[in-house]
Amino acid sequence: MKSALRLRRSVDFARVRRSGNRHRHPALAIGIRANELARNRYGVVTGKRVGGAVIRNRCKRRLVAALDSLHPALRQGYDIVVIARRSMIEQPFSDLQRILGELFKRAKLIETC
Numbered sequence: 001m002k003s004a005l006r007l008r009r010s011v012d013f014a015r016v017r018r019s020g021n022r023h024r025h026p027a028l029a030i031g032i033r034a035n036e037l038a039r040n041r042y043g044v045v046t047g048k049r050v051g052g053a054v055i056r057n058r059c060k061r062r063l064v065a066a067l068d069s070l071h072p073a074l075r076q077g078y079d080i081v082v083i084a085r086r087s088m089i090e091q092p093f094s095d096l097q098r099i100l101g102e103l104f105k106r107a108k109l110i111e112t113c
Helices: 010-019 053-073 086-090 093-106
Strands: 021-024 028-034 041-046 078-084
Touching: 010 028, 010 041, 010 078, 028 093, 041 053, 053 078, 053 086, 053 093
Parallel strands: 041 078
Antiparallel strands: 021 028, 028 078
16 A cells, blocks of 8 residues: 555544544444545554454455555545454455445445445
Protein backbone atom coordinates (compact mmCIF):
# COMPACT_ATOMS: atom_id res chain seq x y z
CA MET A 1 0.00 0.00 0.00
CA LYS A 2 1.33 3.43 -0.89
CA SER A 3 2.55 5.57 1.98
CA ALA A 4 0.06 8.35 1.15
CA LEU A 5 -2.82 5.89 1.67
CA ARG A 6 -1.79 4.86 5.19
CA LEU A 7 -2.94 6.15 8.55
CA ARG A 8 0.14 6.47 10.70
CA ARG A 9 -0.47 8.84 13.60
CA SER A 10 -2.23 7.66 16.74
CA VAL A 11 -4.21 10.93 16.68
CA ASP A 12 -5.81 9.86 13.39
CA PHE A 13 -6.67 6.40 14.75
CA ALA A 14 -8.16 7.99 17.88
CA ARG A 15 -10.22 10.42 15.77
CA VAL A 16 -11.76 7.54 13.80
CA ARG A 17 -12.43 5.62 17.01
CA ARG A 18 -13.97 8.62 18.78
CA SER A 19 -16.15 10.10 16.06
CA GLY A 20 -16.32 7.58 13.25
CA ASN A 21 -19.04 5.14 12.23
CA ARG A 22 -18.47 1.49 13.05
CA HIS A 23 -19.54 -1.63 11.23
CA ARG A 24 -18.91 -5.08 12.65
CA HIS A 25 -18.59 -8.67 11.51
CA PRO A 26 -17.44 -11.65 13.61
CA ALA A 27 -14.11 -11.69 11.73
CA LEU A 28 -13.54 -7.95 11.20
CA ALA A 29 -14.68 -4.51 12.27
CA ILE A 30 -14.22 -1.21 10.47
CA GLY A 31 -14.32 2.39 11.60
CA ILE A 32 -14.95 5.11 9.02
CA ARG A 33 -14.68 8.88 9.28
CA ALA A 34 -14.67 11.52 6.55
CA ASN A 35 -11.39 13.37 6.05
CA GLU A 36 -10.65 16.59 4.21
CA LEU A 37 -8.53 14.84 1.59
CA ALA A 38 -9.34 13.67 -1.92
CA ARG A 39 -8.21 10.13 -1.08
CA ASN A 40 -8.84 7.41 1.46
CA ARG A 41 -6.34 6.58 4.16
CA TYR A 42 -6.26 3.11 5.71
CA GLY A 43 -5.10 1.76 9.04
CA VAL A 44 -5.00 -1.86 10.12
CA VAL A 45 -5.15 -2.91 13.78
CA THR A 46 -4.47 -6.38 15.13
CA GLY A 47 -4.49 -6.69 18.90
CA LYS A 48 -2.61 -9.24 20.95
CA ARG A 49 -5.81 -11.26 21.35
CA VAL A 50 -5.48 -12.23 17.69
CA GLY A 51 -2.27 -14.14 18.36
CA GLY A 52 1.49 -13.87 18.47
CA ALA A 53 3.55 -11.49 16.36
CA VAL A 54 3.81 -13.84 13.39
CA ILE A 55 0.04 -14.35 13.24
CA ARG A 56 -0.69 -10.64 13.73
CA ASN A 57 1.69 -9.66 10.94
CA ARG A 58 0.21 -12.28 8.62
CA CYS A 59 -3.27 -10.89 9.34
CA LYS A 60 -2.08 -7.36 8.60
CA ARG A 61 -0.51 -8.39 5.29
CA ARG A 62 -3.68 -10.19 4.22
CA LEU A 63 -5.87 -7.22 5.17
CA VAL A 64 -3.62 -4.75 3.34
CA ALA A 65 -3.76 -6.95 0.22
CA ALA A 66 -7.56 -7.11 0.43
CA LEU A 67 -7.77 -3.33 0.89
CA ASP A 68 -5.48 -2.80 -2.11
CA SER A 69 -7.80 -4.85 -4.29
CA LEU A 70 -10.92 -2.98 -3.11
CA HIS A 71 -9.44 0.54 -3.07
CA PRO A 72 -10.28 1.50 -6.69
CA ALA A 73 -13.99 0.71 -6.17
CA LEU A 74 -14.38 2.74 -2.95
CA ARG A 75 -15.65 6.30 -2.58
CA GLN A 76 -12.76 8.59 -1.71
CA GLY A 77 -12.29 11.05 1.15
CA TYR A 78 -12.42 8.78 4.22
CA ASP A 79 -10.16 7.51 6.97
CA ILE A 80 -10.78 3.79 7.38
CA VAL A 81 -9.51 1.63 10.24
CA VAL A 82 -9.85 -2.14 9.87
CA ILE A 83 -9.70 -4.14 13.10
CA ALA A 84 -8.89 -7.84 12.92
CA ARG A 85 -10.62 -10.27 15.23
CA ARG A 86 -9.44 -13.71 16.24
CA SER A 87 -11.86 -15.56 13.92
CA MET A 88 -10.19 -13.86 10.94
CA ILE A 89 -7.28 -16.30 11.17
CA GLU A 90 -9.27 -19.20 9.71
CA GLN A 91 -10.84 -17.18 6.87
CA PRO A 92 -9.56 -17.77 3.32
CA PHE A 93 -8.44 -14.66 1.46
CA SER A 94 -11.48 -14.67 -0.84
CA ASP A 95 -13.76 -14.61 2.21
CA LEU A 96 -11.82 -11.69 3.68
CA GLN A 97 -12.35 -9.73 0.48
CA ARG A 98 -16.06 -10.60 0.52
CA ILE A 99 -16.45 -9.63 4.19
CA LEU A 100 -14.65 -6.31 3.65
CA GLY A 101 -16.83 -5.68 0.61
CA GLU A 102 -19.97 -6.34 2.67
CA LEU A 103 -18.80 -3.99 5.43
CA PHE A 104 -18.01 -1.27 2.88
CA LYS A 105 -21.38 -1.80 1.26
CA ARG A 106 -23.09 -1.40 4.65
CA ALA A 107 -21.10 1.82 5.11
CA LYS A 108 -22.20 2.98 1.64
CA LEU A 109 -18.63 3.31 0.40
CA ILE A 110 -18.97 0.78 -2.42
CA GLU A 111 -21.78 -0.08 -4.80
CA THR A 112 -21.09 -3.78 -5.41
CA CYS A 113 -18.72 -6.36 -3.95
